Amino acid sequence: MPTFEGSTIQAAIQKGLTHLDLPRDAVNVEVVAEGRKGFFGIGRKPAIVSLTALAQQTTSVAAQSAAPASAPAASEAAKPAKPAQPAHQTMTPEHRRADAVALKTVQRYLLAMAAGVQAPATLTMKRAAKNHLTVQLQTAKPGLLIGHHGKTINAMQYLGQVYLNHHAHSKFNLLLNVGEYRxxxxxxxxxxxxxxxxxxxxxxxxxxxxxxxxxxxxxxxxxxxxxxxxxxxxxxxxxxxxxxxxxxxxxx
Structure with a gap:
């Protein structure tokens, strides 16, 4: 089945319809990947869909109906049973690599946001039990990073948490601090x-x-x-x- 990419699912579907020269009601759509907008444009992934002409599906169904009764049973027997998902998944090298990349990237984002509010900073990150992360920002302009009633620092913390939720394998809880504000x-x-x-x-x-x-x-x-x-x-x-x-x- 051909697949098509786009900035959104609808854009990917339209691209596929144009390529196949078919109307929307003449195809079956399967979403392969929903895509991601990314964070500040980084980490963006396209939406991917698979389009199958309904005529092809009808032919396929008819062929299956004409097959001997024993064929479906054999087909089912040939399919290996899906392994049960463990209650606690073991961290693989890929998982650790995803966590490491996400943690490094979120630090760059936080520093970029600090510079964006005219308060360039340095930071230290501490990882405690249960994946609690404390990021301590050091800056000569703490008031700009904290904002009125903490609105700026809370917004930065929220954005950092959203990034980790989408890109890290582990579930992290992020706490952002400036000086002794918290x-x-x-x-x-x-x-x-x-x-x-x-x-x-x-x-x-x-x-x-x-x-x-x-x-x-x-x-x-x-x-x-x-x-x-x-x-x-x-x-x-x-x-x-x-x-x-x-x-x-x-x-x-």
Whole structure:
């Protein structure tokens, strides 16, 4: 079956239809690869589709129907059984190579983004247990990298995480830090959680925080998890999802 490439699946299909000189309803389309847009244009992969004229499929089906009844059974017997997928896949050299390339590339991306906001930087990456990655950026302009309420550093962290999710074999969790910003932010979130809890208790009404990234919402939830007076939950859709701190019903 011929295959055709394109920047998108639809583009690949159109290229195939043009090549075969057939209308869309005269072919069966099989998507071989969905393709990737890449990250900043790097790592882009084309979409690949296979087109089969329906007339060819009809002929093939008719030929199979005319075959002796024993032929399908023999065909099935000839097919080797698919091996069961292990619960935990063993890391192969290819997997390790994919991880190594992804980790090196994401570091280049982070440095390129830092330069893009006029805050050139250097970095160090530490890999802890369970594939937790901490990237420490050093720059003479930390304020530019952090941004207002951490918007810049959080955006960079999100983009880096998305790249790793798409290109690394292992599941990595990325934490990006500039100076001691994350440590200071953790203290701010703890105080914010306490203050919001007091507000909810005093008013008897739920109190809503400003939208924040998932990893910061988790810190709010964790800080108030053992409270006897309030409960927390998240509402809204990303990237505007926020934490609600509500008073627990009083026991009568």
């Amino acid at each position: 440590q200071r932010r953790s203290g701010i979130l703890a105080r914010l959680a306490e203050r919001t809890a007091r507000e909810a208790i005093a008013t008897g009404q739920p109190a809503m925080l400003e939208p924040m990234p998932a990893f910061e919402r988790k810190q709010i939830h964790a800080h108030l998890a053992n409270s006897r007076h309030v409960v927390t939950y998240s509402e809204g859709d990303e990237p505007r999802r926020y934490v609600v701190v509500a008073p627990k019903p009083r026991m009568s």
